[in-house]
Amino acid sequence: MAGLDIFLQNIANGVLMGGVYALIGIGLTLVFGVMRTINFAHGDFVVLGMYSAVLFNALLGWDPYLSLVLAMPIGFFAGVIVERFILSRVIDAPPESALLATLGISLIIGNAILLTFGGEPRSVQVSYASSTFSIAGVNLSMVLLLAGIATVIMIAALYALLNRTEVGRAIRGTAENRLGAELVGIDTRRIHSIVFGLGVMLAVMAGVTLIPLLFATPTNTGAVFTLKAFVVTVLGGLGNVGAAIAGGILLGVVEVLGASYFMSEYREAYGLIAFLLILLFRPEGLFGRTVKRV
Amino acid sequence: MRIAIAAALAATLCAVGAPAQAQVEVGVINSLSGNFAAFGERYRTGLQVALDEINASGGIKGQQLTLTIQDDRSEAKSALAAAESFASKGVPLVIGSYASSITGPLAQFLTRQKVPMIVLGSADDSITKPGSPWVFRAKHNSTIVGKAYFDYFDHLKTTKKDVPLETVAMLYGNGAWPTSLAKEGKRLASERGYKVVGDQSYDQGVTDFRPILNRFRGANPDILYIVSYAEDGVAITRQMREVGLNAKVIAIDTSAALPSFVQQVGKSADYVATAVSWSQDVKYPGAQELYERLKAKAGGEPSFYEAEGYLALMVAADALRRADPKSRDSVREALAATDITTPVTTVNFKSADGFQGQNPIRSLILQIQDGKHVTVFPDDLAAKQAQHPTPEWSTR
Amino acid sequence: MTKHLIGLGVLLAVGVAYPAIFPNNLTIAISVLLFAGWATSWDLLGGWNGQVSLGHASFVGLGAYFVAIGQSQFGLAPWWTMAMAAAVAAVLAYFWGWLTFSLRGPYFSLSTIAVAEILRLVAINEEWLTGGATGVFIATLPEPFGVDLFSRTAQFYMALAFATVVIATVIVISRARFGYQLRAVREDEDSAMAAGIDPTATKLKAFMLSAALTSIGGGIYGIVLAFIEPHVIFALLLSVQIALTAIIGGRGTIWGPAVGALVLIGAGEMFRTTFAEANMLIYGILILVVVLFVPRGIVGELARRHIRRLYAKRAQG
Structure with a gap:
């Protein structure tokens, strides 16, 4: 294969991996944008979604995508409950309290899964796991392509929710200025519950969608996802969920090109370096509007 | 799973509650929670199959063999705390653990405490090369x-x-x-x-x-x-x-x-x-039968991890039978003189090529x-x- | 002030007697003391100065590696390598802070994760520097005045000295001009600047001191483990545990981080030996309970109630 072909192939793979990262990060972008708390449990909620797909697949023989029907509402209400009974109580305490609370939640989720499912990695085997789709000499992985489509649909839906509905406007208002939102009559406590519910729902959806592609382990995987989600959030920027796609794609392309043409053992570092550079030189993110230096 | 917890609890309580009368207690440090729990589960299955077999055939010189399993939370500092409690409790030997980041510090500590140790899962060369007179590994290395x-x-x-x-x-x-x-x-x-x-x-x-x-x-x-x-x-x-x-x-x-x-x-x-290190169809006597027992205990398809857990305890029991379980020196000497055949592999700790206490197992x-x-x-x-x-x- | 010095005296007295009373529970005590020292060092930056770092494992790893490599490759005694580690940690913290102190709040915390993760990868991949992923053994150590540094008793006293020195440092700083600067920057950087305090310089000093102290504890941890692997010692999990310990105990208080270490390590050990696989689950629940019912940390909450009582008394009187 000529150099250019390989390069295009790598770019395509990077963009598709970016879709995966965006999917993992989208829920966190929303929650972080509105609540400004470091949610250490985000990755664990993604893993929880993966296990729900595994469970429905094992018990009822459902295709992972079918289990979204049940997993989405459960995820939303789980998020609302966690926010109501835990996070809302610490929102006015020093910010580290919320961080700590999510750490506790993360430990509880991971270990509850460990006790229920055991420690072996799980996934759902689909017939198209190694299939590819060819365009102009570039091979696209079928599972990655499906994940990419799911990302676009989910982000489009979230975009519509935020920009076309009353609740969406309230969420954006709360994100930009909580006090101001209160003054114009928005119940920001309720908005926080809804936002966290949506965040968990998006995490669970990401987990379900990615199970044909990725693997779930009770305690390891969650931390990896959380870290990627933060990178996506910071790269893309806040205040604009579409930016999560940009952040994800940037992360995917940087990682894949780094691993393809430089040292592959530093793959996870390339994204982090990009993350630091963006934080330092363009703190509002690639497409965000909120300035992070406050 | 609840049964397993209850069993582990009961095991811990029994070991604490009953004074040492007509039983030999072996300490096990295993990863039951944390990142290596998947392996810890498998090792525990193998250990229990071996324990049943040993006690069904008369235990250690007529005394019951008991296992006290302590969780190391997949981290070295907990494993070291567990090792210290075993060392002070007077167990004749300790079996542990999976990751080399845990087993390395364990081997160092137990050597200094002069407690014989059988490696459970770690396969890193550095554990037995240069090794120590107190550390034995029946399984393979890199x-x-x-x-x-x-x-x-x-x-x-x-x-x-x-x-x-x-x-x-x-x-x-x-x-x-x-x-x-x-x-x-x-x-x-x-x-x-x-x-x-x-x-x-x-x-x-x-x-x-x-x-x-x-x-x-x-x-x-x-x-x-x-x-x-x-x-x-x-x-x-x-x-x-x-x-x-x-x-x-x-x-x-x-x-x-x-x-x-x-x-x-x-x-x-x-x-x-x-x-x-082991497979069900290997041409060792008893391998197929061991497979059936491991499978029954695991409630699923067993792997070589279960077999390695089984092997570690069989080696321990063999040495304890030939030694005075009250004297760690005698247990160490018995381990060094090990020469047995199990359904998993043959075991002898002849040191060679800079290794010490390493069984030259055939992979x-x-x-x-x-x-x-x-x-x-x-x-x-x-x-x-x-x-x-x-x-x-x-x-x- | 006298109150805290008495506290320090009690810590030392209990500490000196401990090995004789509990000769078989030294490992756990060493863990408590090391975490007390690390969390107190962390608190200099995280609590007193309000900059929550989630990358302090880097300094633990730095200290442990200096001691391990210094001993195994160059035959350098641990006291020299610990001093070197402290100096290098301070320099590293200077550059690290210079790079990231323009960020505030959660953004600073996130940037520390990123830097620490990159350092972890360097420690794993650069074999010429660290010995690589397979780790380093400490096989021999010098015997100053005939003391075997491998014995748990000797290690216990090292950890005790470490924790004591760190807490004493914080006691002194809390009353010094520097301590007030730290708090002023934490409360409001702009007002602090208006009062003639350079926020970045203050934060840099706090970070450098915090890093240097942490790395000394890391050196002791290296000796305790006698075998270190980069995955474990540079892990994000360890960074998080250090921050957790300080926050649970009470940020910005002198004794909070130490109390946090006692509670978390003690509870962790108790759960480990009684609840088998479920122990980490229960540990997670404990963290949630503390966050919900004592949001300012154990010592922080006690101090707040104490102050409220004082005000109430004054109001009545």
Whole structure:
């Protein structure tokens, strides 16, 4: 294969991996944008979604995508409950309290899964796991392509929710200025519950969608996802969920090109370096509007 | 699971509650929570099968053998606290643990406390090289496993002369075991005249290996030598097919040995080779029967991890029978003089090549044939012939 | 002030007697003391100065590696390598802070994770520097005045000295001009600047001191383990545990981080030996309970109630 072909192939793979990262990060972008708390449990909620797909697949023989029907509402209400009974109580305490609370939640989720499912990695085997789709000499992985489509649909839906509905406007208002939102009559406590519910729902959806592609382990995987989600959030920027796609794609392309043409053992570092550079030189993110230096 | 917790609780309570009357207590440090819990579960199954067998056949000189299992939360500081409590409690020996980051500090501590130790899971060379007079390992290490793979490659090369095997590409995680096995592989490759055309490691991430596999495709290696943990190996195999990376021999250590590998990879798992310390179809007396017992206890398909747990306790029991369980010196001497045959392997701790307290166990090479793990090497232990070479993906 | 010095005296008295009373529970006590020292060092930056770092494992790893490599490759005694580690940690913290102190709040915390993760990868991959992923053994150690540094008793006293020195440092700083600067920057950087305090310089000093102290504890941890692997010692999990310990105990208080270490390590050990596989689950629940019912940390909450009582008394009187 000529150099250019390989390069295009790598770019395509990077963009598709970016879709995966965006999917993992989208829920966190929303929650972080509105609540400004470091949610250490985000990755664990993604893993929880993966296990729900595994469970429905094992018990009822459902295709992972079918289990979204049940997993989405459960995820939303789980998020609302966690926010109501835990996070809302610490929102006015020093910010580290919320961080700590999510750490506790993360430990509880991971270990509850460990006790229920055991420690072996799980996934759902689909017939198209190694299939590819060819365009102009570039091979696209079928599972990655499906994940990419799911990302676009989910982000489009979230975009519509935020920009076309009353609740969406309230969420954006709360994100930009909580006090101001209160003054114009928005119940920001309720908005926080809804936002966290949506965040968990998006995490669970990401987990379900990615199970044909990725693997779930009770305690390891969650931390990896959380870290990627933060990178996506910071790269893309806040205040604009579409930016999560940009952040994800940037992360995917940087990682894949780094691993393809430089040292592959530093793959996870390339994204982090990009993350630091963006934080330092363009703190509002690639497409965000909120300035992070406050 | 609740039963298992209750059993573990009961075991702990019994060990604390009942004074040492007519029983011999062995301390076990195992990873039951945290990152290595998947392995800890398997080891515990094997230990329990061995415990039942030992007590059914009269225990230790007529006394019941009991196990006190302490969780190390997959971290060294908890393991060391557990080791200290065992050392002060007067157990004749300690068995533990899985990860080398835990087992290394354990070995150092127990050596200084003069407590005999049998390694449960860690396979890192450094535990028994230079080792210590107090540390014993019945299972394999990276030198033994690396050699098994290259003996297998040599064997394939001599049996099928028309299939050239000259180049090898290596892909491995950045953990202690994958790194040391890769290092041993590189040493053996240059010693035996293989050319290393790819050498890439990776950190734990989201299991995307396409960039590395695409790089390898350009180098067109005859042999793929891959060392990966569970899910990484599954993803690598799926993506190898996806990007069309062909090789005549595909060896995937650790991951491909697990029963779940075949389930999760499906047909693409065929032809993959992997080294293990034990397999159900190996031609050792009692192996098949051990498999049945492990399977019954595990409630699922057992792997070589269960067998290694079983092996560790059988070695302990054998030494305790020949020693005075009250004297750690005598237990240590008995362990050093070990010479037994078990359904897992033969065990003797003759030190050689700079190793100490290391059993020169023979590693087996399994190949996945029609969705089943089959022992294919070494010849005298093999159940079937290896299928070689691996056909190209486009023809499968 | 006298109150805190008495506290320090009690710690030393209990500490000196401990090995004789509990000769078989030294490992756990060493863990408590090391975490007390680390969390107190962390608190200099995280609590007193309000900059929550989630990368302190880097300094633990730095200290442990200096001791291990210094001993095994160059035959350098641990006291020299610990001093070197402290100096290098301070320099590293200077550059690290210079790079990231323009960020505030959660953004600073996130940037520390990123830097620490990159350092972890360097420690794993650069074999010429660290010995690589397979780790380093400490096989021999010098015997100053005939003391075997491998004995748990000797290690206990090292950890005790470490924790004591760190807490004493914080006691002194809390009353010094520097301590007030730290708090002023934490409360409001702009007002602090208006009062003639350079926020960045203050934060840099706090970070450097915090890093240097942490790395000394890391050196002791290296000796205790006698075998270190980069995955474990540079892990994000360890960074998080250090921050957790300080926050649970009470940020910005002198004794909070030490109390946090006692509670978390003690509870962790108790759960480990009684609840088998479920122990980490219960540990998670404990963290949640503390966050919900004592949001300012154990000592922080006690101090707040104490102050409220004082005000109430004054109001009545």
